[in-house]
Amino acid sequence: MAATEAQFHVLAVDDSLIDRKLIERLLKTSSYQVTTVDSGSKALEFLGWNEDERANSNEAFISSKNQQVVEVNLVITDYCMPEMTGYDLLKKMKESSILKNIPVVIMSSENVPSRINRCLEEGAEEFFLKPVRLSDVNKLKPHMMKAKSKDVEKPEKQEKQDNNESTEEASSEIQLQTQQSHQTAQSNNKRKSMDDGPTPDRTRPRYSGFTVMSN
């Protein structure tokens, strides 16, 4: 189904609670929908990654009716994490046919040129030094826009700049609007605002134990 989502969804990965809170606030300030997890393995789980490569061969973002998948437009991850580093996560994503097109950004408190180069070579879009600032977060949008436009399976996308738009339902809503074009200006009531929460069956992930913040 067509998705004219104006709100991008970012998955933030960091084992530090304080840094998760910070990055969440930075991202929300920039009007992104945010999910935070505290490890690379939880991130992969959230993204629908599977050990079995056969399961990974289906495009996860084409809505196959029985699959509850969440669309993630960008992953921003800390580098230094126990068990799975941000680099390991990046690598796993790039090796997965369903995840390789999601832009990945790495954050680190340490300025190690070899580390930075390694990540960029592996396909990370950006490398941010911590503490991350709003000016860094402002660099994310082009990567998400580019990834969205590369997604050829989806029908033509009219990128709506209107920040009140929030769901995939919006495209059908728009048709309804034009048919009733001389209705009242209260057309916004028909649009599902973010305050109503995400559309069921769509973006609400079914995983427990994650901090999903959609407001």
Added chain:
Amino acid sequence: MEVDQLQRSFLEYTNSLFRFLDGQFGQLQLLQDESNPEFVFEVVSLFFEDSERILNDLTLALDQQNVDFKKIDAHVHQFKGSSSSIGAQRVRNACIAFRNFCEGQNVEACRRCLQQVKQEYLLVKTKLEALLRLEQQILAAGGVIPMLDS
């Protein structure tokens, strides 16, 4: 007390903290708004909880028969990160020094470093608590917290 008096006190106090808190703290203030009026308070509270836990873990780790320097380094790295994230630059710098001594694997030196880090933490904690109290007073008097020039 009058709101503008409180606000002036707040700004003066904040300026006096420049040795303890760097520009990152100002960034946190910028992220606070009507939709998130408690943001700074929440982050600072998390920092306090987190720091106290790490300091306990460090004290325990250095008290062991066989000191695990790798583990200590990991803790200090974590503390360095969190203090950096809220702008507590003296704590961060003390952590950097601590990590250098970890590499040297000198228990006594590390214990001294721990004392140093603890001291810096307690200093910045006192400052932050005072700042938050001032903020509360401003809000209670019906004012808004003034924006800082970062």
